[in-house]
Amino acid sequence: MKKYNFNAGPSMLPREVIENTAKQCLDFNGSGLSLMEISHRAKDFQPVVDEAEALIKELLQVPEGYSVIFLGGGASLEFCMVPYNFLIKKAAYLNTGTWAKKALKEAKFFGDVVEVASSADANYTFIPKEWECPADADYLHITTNNTIYGTEIRKDLDVQVPMIADMSSDIFSRPIDIAKYDCIYAGAQKNLAMAGVTLVILKNEKLGKAPRQIPTMLDYRTHVEKGSMFNTPPVVPIYSALETLRWIKKNGGVEAMDKLALQRAEILYSEIDRNKMFRGTAVSEDRSVMNICFVMNDEYAELEKPFLDFAVGRGMVGIKGHRSVGGFRASCYNAQTIEGVNALVQAMKDFEAQH
Ligand SMILES: *Cc1c(COP(=O)(O)O)cnc(C)c1O
Numbered sequence: 001m002k003k004y005n006f007n008a009g010p011s012m013l014p015r016e017v018i019e020n021t022a023k024q025c026l027d028f029n030g031s032g033l034s035l036m037e038i039s040h041r042a043k044d045f046q047p048v049v050d051e052a053e054a055l056i057k058e059l060l061q062v063p064e065g066y067s068v069i070f071l072g073g074g075a076s077l078e079f080c081m082v083p084y085n086f087l088i089k090k091a092a093y094l095n096t097g098t099w100a101k102k103a104l105k106e107a108k109f110f111g112d113v114v115e116v117a118s119s120a121d122a123n124y125t126f127i128p129k130e131w132e133c134p135a136d137a138d139y140l141h142i143t144t145n146n147t148i149y150g151t152e153i154r155k156d157l158d159v160q161v162p163m164i165a166d167m168s169s170d171i172f173s174r175p176i177d178i179a180k181y182d183c184i185y186a187g188a189q190k191n192l193a194m195a196g197v198t199l200v201i202l203k204n205e206k207l208g209k210a211p212r213q214i215p216t217m218l219d220y221r222t223h224v225e226k227g228s229m230f231n232t233p234p235v236v237p238i239y240s241a242l243e244t245l246r247w248i249k250k251n252g253g254v255e256a257m258d259k260l261a262l263q264r265a266e267i268l269y270s271e272i273d274r275n276k277m278f279r280g281t282a283v284s285e286d287r288s289v290m291n292i293c294f295v296m297n298d299e300y301a302e303l304e305k306p307f308l309d310f311a312v313g314r315g316m317v318g319i320k321g322h323r324s325v326g327g328f329r330a331s332c333y334n335a336q337t338i339e340g341v342n343a344l345v346q347a348m349k350d351f352e353a354q355h
Contacts (some may be wrong), residue, residue: 001315002315003315003317004314004315004316004317004339004340004343004344005317005318005336005340006316006317006318006319006329006330006331006332006336006340006344007317007318007331008147008148008169008190008291008318008322008329008331009147009168009169009187009189009190009195009331010189010190010194010195011189011190011191011318011331011333011335012331012333012335012336013193013194013240013244013335014244014247014334014335016243016247017193017240017243017244017247017335018240020243021035021194021236021239021240021243024239025236028044029044031044035235035236035239036235036236038235040229040232040233040235041229045235048238048239048242049070049227049228049229049233049238051242051245052070052238052241052242052245053068053228055242055245055246055248055249056068056199056201056245058249059172059245059248059249059253059254060172060175060176060178060201060254061175061178062178062201063178063179065203065204065205066178066201066202066203066204067201067202067204067224068199068200068201068202069199069200069202069220069223069224069227069228070197070198070199070200070228070233070234070238070241071197071198071200071223071228071233072196072197072198072233072234073198074187074195074198075099075166075168075185075186075187075198076102076187077198078103078166078185078198078200079102079103079105079106079107080106080109080218081218081220082103082106082107082141082164082183082185083106083107083109083110083111084110084210084212084214084218084219085207085210085214085218085219085220086138086139086164086182086183086206086209086210087107087110087111087138087139087210088111088138088209088210088211089111089112089136089138090111090112090113090114090134090136090137090138091107091110091111091112091113091114091137091138091139091140091141092113092114092115092116092133092134092137092139092140092141092161093107093113093114093115093116093140093141094115094116094117094118094127094128094131094140094141094142094143095115095117095118095119095120096118096119096124096127096128096142096143096146096149096151096153097124097143097146097147097148097149097151098124098146098148098149098324099143099146099147099148099166099168100141100142100143100146100166101120103141103143103166104141107141110210110212114134114137116128116131116132116133116134116140117130117131119151123149123324123325124146124148124149124151125149125151125281125282125283125286126151126282126283126286127151127152127153127286133159133160133161134161135160135161137161138161138162139161139162139163139164139182139183140157140159140161140162140163140164141163141164141165141166142157142163142164142165142166143165143166144165144166144167144170145167145168145169145170145288145290145291146288146291147168147169147190147290147291147331148291148322148324148325149281149282149293149324149325150280150281150282150287150288150291150292150293150325150329151282151283151286151287151288152170152286152287152288152289152290153286154170154174154289156176156177156180156181157180158180162180162181162182162203162206163180163181163182164181164182164183164184165181165183165184165185166185166186167184167185167186168185168186168187168190168191169186169190169191169290169291169333170190170191170288170290171184171186171191171192171199172191172192172244172248172254172257172334173191173254173257173258173261173289173290173333173334174254174257174258174261175254175255175258176254178201181201181203182202182203182206183200183201183202183203183206184200184201185198185199185200185201186198186199186200188237188240188241190290190331190333191290191333191334192241192244192245193237193238193240193241193244194236194237194240195237196234196236196237197233197234197237197238197241199241200220200223202220202224204224207220207221207224208221216230217230217231244334248334257334260334260338261289261290261332261334262289263338264289264332264336264338264341265287265288265289265292265332267338267341267342267345268292268330268332268341268344268345269287269292271345271348271349272292272294272348275348275349275352276297276352277296277297277300277303277307277348277351277352277355278294278295278296278297278348279294279295279297280292280293280294281293281294281295281325281327289332290331290332290333291329291330291331291332292329292330292331292332293321293325293327293328293329294327294328294329294330295321295325295326295327295328296327300355303351303355304326304327306351307328307348307351308320308328310347310350310351311328311344311347311351314343314346314347315343316343316344316347318331319344330344
């Protein structure tokens with residue numbers, strides 16, 4: 001049976017990305033060695049890092065004065081590296097979900113932290129709009145896509161301080177005005193690559209300003225200066241990222257990814273809104289186009305498990321909602337196809353017809 005992968009992360013990747021990475025794992029560039037068993041300093045590997053970096057700069061139109069690096073440790077390590085490197089006195093955080101809250105918690109180790117707004121009391125069903133960012137904050141931290149709660153900030157905000165953003169689950173799904181950010185980071189396993197690498201984009205002139213000593217590995221300058229090669233980088237994940245970046249470029253870049261994301265979301269949200277059995281969990285204007293969360297309407301609550309089984313029987317994988325929201329979550333990252341979304345919609349219609 002054909003499988004439709006709606007996993008939230010690690011998640012679906014384009015088939016050709018997986019196949020090309022697998023090929024290089026068997027025989028890297030015809031060398032007779034696996035990508036897994038070459039030195040990261042081998043002359044064949046440097047071009048992989050260089051091309052990946054160049055493609056990121058090209059696809060996201062990264063302006064002069066920014067560096068692109070690859071790190072280990074996941075987005076979660078950035079929760080502390082960001083304030084370690086950027087918090088001078090005071091930082092502002094917008095609390096829009098589990099990940100935003102975790103980022104905020106780490107910042108408190110380094111200085112004053114202002115929570116500018118929070119939707120925690122409403123189980124993070126919306127993005128707070130009425131708030132002010134202190135003008136003397138070193139940065140405002142936002143989570144552009146709330147992977148667990150299915151809300152998204154899909155437009156670069158206008159604030160009077162530089163922004164730092166966790167874009168783990170929506171990077172490369174739309175054009176970004178990089179100049180508004182001092183730092184953007186993203187764990188790769190949602191929209192870019194297999195797990196194991198984190199992409200970080202940094203504004204160079206903002207590094208080295210924090211009034212504290214930073215251990216070498218946690219200092220962004222270390223990795224910028226050594227071109228992500230201070231220590232052994234995650235070789236295979238970086239290669240898989242390169243394959244995804246090539247795929248994005250071949251398929252029309254982030255503008256095309258944006259269009260497709262909106263199309264997929266339109267198809268699925270329309271069915272959620274039409275189908276009497278389901279309702280979306282996030283307020284309409286803040287709905288994520290990456291993680292589409294929905295639950296059974298109250299009168300059909302006992303059909304949650306039967307629908308899950310029904311959908312699994314149709315080849316759907318990973319649509320069970322996160323435990324903090326319940327119901328269902330269909331993650332529709334760049335690799336997700338219109339066909340996959342249509343298959344889920346058909347399952348929803350057929351299930352409705354049966355009950
Ligand atoms: C998944 C996720 C994280 C955590 O990423 P790790 O790489 O597992 O540390 C952080 N932020 C967001 C928005 C995520 O979706």
